[in-house]
Amino acid sequence: TQLLEQSPQFLSIQEGENLTVYCNSSSVFSSLQWYRQEPGEGPVLLVTVVTGGEVKKLKRLTFQFGDARKDSSLHITAAQPGDTGLYLCAGEPDNYGQNFVFGPGTRLSVLP
Amino acid sequence: GAVVSQHPSRVICKSGTSVKIECRSLDFQATTMFWYRQFPKQSLMLMATSNEGSKATYEQGVEKDKFLINHASLTLSTLTVTSAHPEDSSFYICSARSLSGRGLAKNIQYFGAGTRLSVL
Numbered sequence: 001t002q003l004l005e006q007s008p009q010f011l012s013i014q015e016g017e018n019l020t021v022y023c024n025s026s027s028v029f030s031s032l033q034w035y036r037q038e039p040g041e042g043p044v045l046l047v048t049v050v051t052g053g054e055v056k057k058l059k060r061l062t063f064q065f066g067d068a069r070k071d072s073s074l075h076i077t078a079a080q081p082g083d084t085g086l087y088l089c090a091g092e093p094d095n096y097g098q099n100f101v102f103g104p105g106t107r108l109s110v111l112p
Numbered sequence: 113g114a115v116v117s118q119h120p121s122r123v124i125c126k127s128g129t130s131v132k133i134e135c136r137s138l139d140f141q142a143t144t145m146f147w148y149r150q151f152p153k154q155s156l157m158l159m160a161t162s163n164e165g166s167k168a169t170y171e172q173g174v175e176k177d178k179f180l181i182n183h184a185s186l187t188l189s190t191l192t193v194t195s196a197h198p199e200d201s202s203f204y205i206c207s208a209r210s211l212s213g214r215g216l217a218k219n220i221q222y223f224g225a226g227t228r229l230s231v232l
Contacts, residue, residue, distance in 0.1 A: 043156070
């Protein structure tokens, strides 16, 4: 079973639409990271959230960390074709030693 | 700019040969580096944790004699795929955990650009 679940796994939308991707766990995380990966490239760090309830904005992207530090969401406003990619959440659970875990990813396709 | 350099980006080799992939942290020291494998349209699968100055820790099901890891310095880890076979063809990605460094978030994994291995 996955320590981190992501939903939806696949998402195809038209340019200009809004979307939200969810990252959920039954475990508490000291921090969560969101990465975006494009085909043939390594994941690129978008943001780190560390405080329960924290909200961070990165241009059209809004990231939120749940109050209990067990879940996170990524909201994209007015999606553009350049947002296409695999979005991964990741982090270190409080009770998992030093191991870093990844969610299965959400594959986003934004059509022009 | 990139904070982790991975080389080569692509390699094509014959079955039975060995392939070495390098992962370097730029501008920061990384006592811990990680090696992942990624199959098409899937997430990252952790293969092993590379610890500077000590043996790597391999995940269950990963053959340590097949995937040799060396972490001889605080900025370099290498993965050698020994006697490669077509089933080893995949996208291999390394990452380095930042403990300190200019402008970098601490205790975060930064990734290399990946290596596409094709074994004929």
